[in-house]
Amino acid sequence: MSVQQWDASFVAKKVIHNEKLFILDVRNADAFEDWKIDGHQFEYLNIPYFELLDGIEDILPKIPTDKEVLVVCAKEGSSLMIAEMLSEAGRDVAYLAGGMKTWSEYLEPIKVGDLTGGGELYQFVRLGKGCLSYMVISEGEAAIIDAVRFTEVFTSFAAHKKVEIKHVFDTHLHADHISGGRHIAEATGATYYLPPKDAEEVVFSYAPLEDGMTVQIGASNIDVGAIYSPGHTIGSTSFVVDNNYLLTGDILFIDSIGRPDLAGLAEDWVGDLRDTLYKRYRKLSDELIVLPAHFMIIEELNGDGTVAKRLGDLFAQNHGLNIRNEEEFKRIVTNELPPQPNAYQEIRQVNMGKITPTPDEQTEMEIGPNRCAVR
């Protein structure tokens, strides 16, 4: 039996299309517990590769023969070794090219919808990390919101669409992943915007992203309008795109809400978070489609792979929007927080331009789930 090599894009399609898959994850138990390739219909077996060096005979009965089998490890080497051992035992298996490192970096661009006058809105789903970035395209121009650090994905996509990137926004100073915004702007001549209240310590120049500001994309009337919506950070800003989509950054997710503590000031900002979710957003149309900067669990993905839901539906269903008692709300979002994301303080320093790690170091910093939410 031959060993197949699958790339991240191939596995991403299986996640999005709800396919069945059996994953043999040969990383450490700790690493597997922390994060894995999530799929609606995936099954898992976690056995570290170093427990299989004497042979894989013992685990053969646990590996199905009526399902596709993918062996996964951190970087690829161990999964290839184990896949070859399984193959010698007569099993048909694949391994993931580049391992979890590549998986954590892969972005799948998915069209969210058409905009007025032939424009388009794309969501870039980073399945391995739960990050969501956006590109608004209209009449030869593009704006990008919350770009992750793989800048060439965005610049090549823009080139493929024959559009010029004019505006690059970050909804806030990110703490869970390294932003690509500033670098895309430098490479393309676009303007890079940050909320000034999040940018007090940054060491590069930027355009201030102010409440009420709008920028027009292309000649027609597609605009991206900023709404100051603090709470996750003091500067957090949302966007309304083409009067139809609400980009919430890390303030509101599909099945959870933002956490106020990653810049160290949970008690100070919890009131802002409450006001944004229970007052500012309440004034907006229920018909807006919410597009967040993250998803936490695979159940938040729609059937087409997008992460998007009507604001009115979130008001009805999202637990974080339905905690009537303000004190109870404050207690939950300051006391019941999940662990903080890996290296979040260093990631903030990178996003302020204070430190410039090597690509390998950046990969290490971003390992693991994003943990930006309170559920």
Added chain:
Amino acid sequence: MKVNLYLDAKGLTCPMPIVKIKKAMDTLEHGEILEVHVTDKGALADIPAWAQAGGHTILQQAEAAGVITFLIQKA
């Protein structure tokens, strides 16, 4: 501390450091000590986890100039 065997696994990437360590340990007797040098960051988590699974003891672990050194006592 008397080191019975030295293994240079610098420059090797996963899974090779552990494959080599296992082979080296197979040649040692109970209580003997292997010193291994690695540069693959993955080894930082994998070597202690592997040692624990086999009941071996990590006597010492240090990192200097990108080289990680382990002293492992065979179970």
